[in-house]
Amino acid sequence: MSKNIIVSNRLPLQIVRQKQGYKFIPTSGGLATGMKSFHQHGNSLWIGWPGIEQDLIDTESWVSLKKSLTRDKFIPVPLLKKEMEDFYYGLSNECLWPLFHYFIEFSKFNQSHWESYQKVNQRFADKVLENLQPGDRVWIHDYQLLLCPGMIRQSAPEVTIGFFLHIPFPSFEIFRIFPWRTQLLFGILGADLVGFHTYDYQRHFISSVKRILRLEVNYNIIDYKARKIQVSTFPMGIDYQKFEDAAVEHIRQKKEEHSEMFNLLKEYKTLDKSNKIILSIDRLDYTKGLINRLEAFEQLLINFPQYIKHIHLIMLMVPSRSSVPHYKRLKRETDRTVGRINGKYAVLGWTPILYYYRSMPFEDLIDLYVNADIAMITPVRDGMNLVAKEYVATRVDNDGVLILSEMTGASKEFFDALLVNPFDMEDMVLKLRQAIEMPQEEQKERITRLKKRASRYNINKWSNEFMRTLKETEALNQDETRLRMTSSVVNQLSLQFKRAQQRLLLLDYDGTLVGFHENPEKSIPDGELYTIFDVLCSIERLDIAIISGRNKEFLEKYFGTYPVTLIAEHGYQQRLVHSSWEQKDVLREDWKQHILPVVETFTDNTPGTFIEEKKNSLVWHYRKSDPELAKVRVVELKTLLTSLLPDDLKIMDGDKIVEIVSSRVHKGVAATQLYAHKKYDCTIVIGDDVTDENMFADLPEEVVKIKVGTKQTLANYYFKSHADVRPFLRLLSE
Numbered sequence: 001m002s003k004n005i006i007v008s009n010r011l012p013l014q015i016v017r018q019k020q021g022y023k024f025i026p027t028s029g030g031l032a033t034g035m036k037s038f039h040q041h042g043n044s045l046w047i048g049w050p051g052i053e054q055d056l057i058d059t060e061s062w063v064s065l066k067k068s069l070t071r072d073k074f075i076p077v078p079l080l081k082k083e084m085e086d087f088y089y090g091l092s093n094e095c096l097w098p099l100f101h102y103f104i105e106f107s108k109f110n111q112s113h114w115e116s117y118q119k120v121n122q123r124f125a126d127k128v129l130e131n132l133q134p135g136d137r138v139w140i141h142d143y144q145l146l147l148c149p150g151m152i153r154q155s156a157p158e159v160t161i162g163f164f165l166h167i168p169f170p171s172f173e174i175f176r177i178f179p180w181r182t183q184l185l186f187g188i189l190g191a192d193l194v195g196f197h198t199y200d201y202q203r204h205f206i207s208s209v210k211r212i213l214r215l216e217v218n219y220n221i222i223d224y225k226a227r228k229i230q231v232s233t234f235p236m237g238i239d240y241q242k243f244e245d246a247a248v249e250h251i252r253q254k255k256e257e258h259s260e261m262f263n264l265l266k267e268y269k270t271l272d273k274s275n276k277i278i279l280s281i282d283r284l285d286y287t288k289g290l291i292n293r294l295e296a297f298e299q300l301l302i303n304f305p306q307y308i309k310h311i312h313l314i315m316l317m318v319p320s321r322s323s324v325p326h327y328k329r330l331k332r333e334t335d336r337t338v339g340r341i342n343g344k345y346a347v348l349g350w351t352p353i354l355y356y357y358r359s360m361p362f363e364d365l366i367d368l369y370v371n372a373d374i375a376m377i378t379p380v381r382d383g384m385n386l387v388a389k390e391y392v393a394t395r396v397d398n399d400g401v402l403i404l405s406e407m408t409g410a411s412k413e414f415f416d417a418l419l420v421n422p423f424d425m426e427d428m429v430l431k432l433r434q435a436i437e438m439p440q441e442e443q444k445e446r447i448t449r450l451k452k453r454a455s456r457y458n459i460n461k462w463s464n465e466f467m468r469t470l471k472e473t474e475a476l477n478q479d480e481t482r483l484r485m486t487s488s489v490v491n492q493l494s495l496q497f498k499r500a501q502q503r504l505l506l507l508d509y510d511g512t513l514v515g516f517h518e519n520p521e522k523s524i525p526d527g528e529l530y531t532i533f534d535v536l537c538s539i540e541r542l543d544i545a546i547i548s549g550r551n552k553e554f555l556e557k558y559f560g561t562y563p564v565t566l567i568a569e570h571g572y573q574q575r576l577v578h579s580s581w582e583q584k585d586v587l588r589e590d591w592k593q594h595i596l597p598v599v600e601t602f603t604d605n606t607p608g609t610f611i612e613e614k615k616n617s618l619v620w621h622y623r624k625s626d627p628e629l630a631k632v633r634v635v636e637l638k639t640l641l642t643s644l645l646p647d648d649l650k651i652m653d654g655d656k657i658v659e660i661v662s663s664r665v666h667k668g669v670a671a672t673q674l675y676a677h678k679k680y681d682c683t684i685v686i687g688d689d690v691t692d693e694n695m696f697a698d699l700p701e702e703v704v705k706i707k708v709g710t711k712q713t714l715a716n717y718y719f720k721s722h723a724d725v726r727p728f729l730r731l732l733s734e
């Protein structure tokens, strides 16, 4: 039976060393909580680090710890202290984390951290490969494992991989700063489906893929190495029922059953009906906007002193990455700020801020949620923020107010929260006041709508949607209308070719015989290609033609000595074997005079584009320009040209080019004429471009038509990439 393999940096449980032996404790955090139910309910395996440096465990204990982990379908990836320092604290948390959260100046770019990151990602990939069976699906999580999808794909090209990023994906201008950005993007593109919390992160990622890798992207589908990769948005939800049930249970408890914390909060609120509790829960992290929040709270007390003694700010801060210097500094600053505010405003029996720097058990967390009148969740940058959703789920009496930062992923769903810009102090204070004064009726209206959203798009919905889309992407890559040139298809075709009496081979050049280059002048034939041609040309009863958009000078220069037919400029110029060049159609001489200045204006205002002037056509190249700008300009240029061109000229789209050519000449016409020369009983045509589609369309059914790449085509076979063409040609010439 096929299974799902979850891969995350940490397992949802941690091995902790005790005086005698070890124990397992569950870990908190959004990812762990979220994926736990997915792991428990389906047939799945979870691969991750077990939360303790391998140096701290003796071999004997490790054997038994590993055994009990495996029993619960957890596969540990052991990491040494040094690896944790370099891969986890170093590259992941002192470089990627700050950069992806727009804290550029906090990012440390360290070569040895990067090396360790690659090594550890490979370790995770190897663990997946060890446990992989046909039909399994792999779901990889988060920024610590960005290279892992690509590494798995390299060894298991057919496996289905999903990747989800739990933190923001920054804008291109930020992402481009990362010195190893190309490797990271290629790593992620090993996946079939790439998921983000919000559409903004999706859009930033696609923008980086277009600008850095210059890959073809259609809406949310990336074409890479003959695979279609889908990029989509899946806003992560919570286990809503669990939080709601826990809240109901806590509220129903008798006073003596309540925790000390619960009674303390309740007492404060019953003391005076106007007393309010504001709650803030985060990991101690500079992305969470802790200082801004404290300052806004202080400003509220300054501007509206009537709230003194009538509000409490409860701040729960969970220790996190405390060995990283920025976190240590933040801890000191937070302590100082809390101390200063409490020192300034505290009076007998009332301290404005109740500050907890520790992790709390789930039950205590629920006590905080149910007693909070206001949740103040104001990070300066946060991928999603599940605390906001958990607070909403505990509002069983339909009261309470959520103040939420616009910089969280959750703000894209929670329109009914009081949305705030955490950098706008005035706005923060006003929203706090609005929350304190909000009438019951309005609270109810807002909370009801928030609850509806949080309960509908819960954790199950999130994981189901992701898996459903992953399966959909699988199908996207299985185009059954065309046959992939697998080794058995290749062998069968080469047999057919060898048995035939009269054979014709029609070959496109760019993208078929050679790969693309930013500068077309550099895409020239290499030694390997010439060796193939040497052999092909010695085969009897075989006619060969190179049919290209290139001009005759280029084809003559590089293939002039071969006994092959050369067709240049899509059929405009032709040189049959042992003949000289002839022009197939004659255009009026003056057309370029009118059209060239128009195209030139587009070149002037679209940086990175250039014009190639051929004898009978004009080509506007936009491969090097900004992809989004080029997209707009192509539409503009084509619209303008449509109104200008006479009937004997037409616009043709190519790979990152717009070409103005004769409407009477195309590769289809040229290929059909060659095909009619003799009675061929085996004809093979190979091409990658839209211009080659004319050949696929015009040549009769019995011709073997092979497309290079997975784009829409009229061909009946396809190669995944141009790299597969040469081995096939070699096989034909054996």
Ligand code: GDG
Binding pocket: 028, 029, 030, 031, 033, 166, 167, 236, 281, 282, 283, 318, 358, 359, 360, 361, 362, 365, 382, 383, 384, 385, 386, 387, 388, 390
């Ligand atoms: C990352 C992204 C994204 C907190 N304190 C305690 C405790 N928690 C639990 C909360 C909540 C989770 O930890 C925190 O999740 P967040 O989403 O708020 O934040 P990150 O840990 O930064 O998570 C974030 C998330 O991944 C998921 O994709 O939303 O943007 O940064 O579930 O309840 N749990 C317990 N005691 C605590 O003291 N038991």
